[in-house]
Amino acid sequence: VLPLHANLPPEEQQTCFLTQLPAGCTRKIICSTNVAETSVTVPDVTVVIDSCRERRNQVDRYSNTPMLREQWCALDSLKQRRGRAGRVQPGVCFRILPEKYLERLDKISPPEMQRVPLENIYLQVCASGILDRPAFLAKTPDPPEEAAVLFAEVALSDLGALDGQTHDGLTPLGRHLASLPCHPRLGKILVLSCLLGVPGPGLSICAAMSVRNPMLTTQDTNKRAAWQAA
Incomplete structure (x- = not known):
């Protein structure tokens, strides 16, 4: 199981693109944010499981400052996510959202x-x-x-x-x-x-x-060691 998000060091991000699995592993699962939504091709991905959620930069009404907030994606984002499977071989996409709710989503993501x-x-x-x-x-x-x-x-x-x-x-x-x-x-x-x-x-x-949620963790071992030593 591999994470993929913007805060990962580049060398850890690159492990998601390796097609040869370690010994004893038969399947690769990538848990990704929308950093992989566009302009990223993971060649051996054949299945996308989409939560239909994202963290979008919006105004916080309490502090009137920009803040990442979790909400439903727009349809254009769902289309991009679906395209992560089947890029170089047949694939399938499953969305964790009843189809009848799709028509309630915004068609496009509003510009920042x-x-x-x-x-x-x-x-x-x-x-x-x-x-x-x-x-x-x-x-x-x-x-x-x-x-x-x-x-x-x-x-x-x-x-x-x-x-x-x-x-x-x-x-x-x-x-x-x-x-x-x-x-x-x-x-x-x-x-x-x-x-x-x-x-x-x-x-x-x-x-x-x-930040809205102070309970954050990091996959960066150097940062984690620095926090523990502080």
């Missing part, structure tokens, strides 16, 4: 820009030196709603990240937030906690706000 807060994207547009940010975002392949862009601008102003008098429209705090790989609300906590000399508690708060 239309379902997550735009504060991070807005900061990146500002940092790129683009002056008319709403017009630029409106020209993207899957443009967000005008109300979402306005909300992002107001939220960033409340955080003290925007300054209409500068060349990029950002304050010094805004430039720091644009360089951090997290939501600006969490980024401000990190910046202020460092300025106040308490980076540890600030980091713990941000980590707790970034």
